[in-house]
Amino acid sequence: MTLAADVRRLVVSxxxxxxxxxxxxxxxxxxxxxxxxxxxxxxxxxxATASAFVFDATLTHTLxxxxxxxxxxxxxxxxxxxxxxxxxxxxxxxxxEETGITASVTEPLLYDLDxxxxxxxxxxxxxxLDIGVAVIVxxxxxxxxxxxxxxxxxxxxxxxxxxxxxxxxxxxxxxxEPLGRRRASDDQPRIx
Numbered sequence: 001m002t003l004a005a006d007v008r009r010l011v012v013s014x015x016x017x018x019x020x021x022x023x024x025x026x027x028x029x030x031x032x033x034x035x036x037x038x039x040x041x042x043x044x045x046x047x048a049t050a051s052a053f054v055f056d057a058t059l060t061h062t063l064x065x066x067x068x069x070x071x072x073x074x075x076x077x078x079x080x081x082x083x084x085x086x087x088x089x090x091x092x093x094x095x096x097e098e099t100g101i102t103a104s105v106t107e108p109l110l111y112d113l114d115x116x117x118x119x120x121x122x123x124x125x126x127x128x129l130d131i132g133v134a135v136i137v138x139x140x141x142x143x144x145x146x147x148x149x150x151x152x153x154x155x156x157x158x159x160x161x162x163x164x165x166x167x168x169x170x171x172x173x174x175x176x177e178p179l180g181r182r183r184a185s186d187d188q189p190r191i192x
Contacts, residue, residue, distance in 0.1 A: 005035035006086045007048050010131060014113055017174060024113040031115075031129055038129075039080050046115075046127040050090035051077025053112075053132050053175050054101070056139040059183065061156055062172060063137070064164075065098050065149040073161045074168065075132060078148070087111075091133040099152050100144030103135045110134040110179055112171055134175045136183075 001009070011029050016022040031037050031046065038047040053075050054063035064073040076098040077091065084090035088105050096102050111133045143152045155161060157176070160169065 001086070002035060003039040003048070003080050003084060003087070003090070004032065004037045007037055007039060007129075007131065008032045008035055010087060010109070010111065011113065013108075014111075017178070020170070021113070021174070024115060027115050028113050028129055041079050046129065047079075048087075049077055049079055049128040049130045050084075050087045050094060051075045051130055051132045052091040052095040052103070052135045053172060054095065054099075054103075054135050054137055055176070055179065056154065057136055058139075059136075059157075059176060059180055061139060061154045062160075063099060063101070063143075063152070063154055064161070065146075066151040068148060068150055070165070072163045072165055073155070074165055075172075077130065077132070087131050088133055091131070092135070095135065098146045098149055100142060101137050103137050105133060105135055110175060110182060112174055114167055114171055132171060132175065134179050136179075 011025060011032050014021070014025045016025055038044050040047060055061065063076070065076050066072070067074050076095045078094045080090045081093070084093060088109055092103055092105070111131055114130045114132060115127060139154060145152050157172070
């Protein structure tokens with residue numbers, strides 16, 4: 001399966017939990033009407049990205065990186081690459097590259113869809129169609145800072161930094177609720 005086909009699969013199977021989710025699904029479907037949608041930077045100014053919303057096992061903390069270009073705290077993520085077999089693989093690769101943490105997830109994925117505009121600091125990228133995958137990792141895992149970030153740290157969900165992207169709080173809490181239900185039913189992402 002190509003990355004564009006995987007994006008299309010996730011868009012088609014996305015379970016909207018709100019009006020905002022439904023609008024995001026419709027927007028993504030317009031960009032991915034078939035298996036040839038924009039998945040690479042070279043596919044145009046608006047293209048898919050993958051990110052990892054990382055939680056600790058208690059679901060009380062999230063792992064964020066301070067993005068050098070954007071000048072904000074955000075979940076690890078970025079552009080899709082040729083070696084990525086799926087959106088989940090891309091999100092986990094970005095997590096590993098930006099924080100040093102290796103993780104895995106199980107199907108069905110718990111994810112969200114978010115199409116957001118970018119500032120001129122991002123060069124030729126005008127907007128990202130981001131698919132954020134929920135991941136649980138041990139709080140004690142050692143962290144590393146990549147060349148793309150200035151800092152990596154765990155933040156309590158009830159005390160997130162003020163300098164996060166506009167939709168960040170909505171996104172993280174939209175994933176947290178179903179993740180908590182999944183954990184309660186013991187059908188959770190694996191911890192590695």
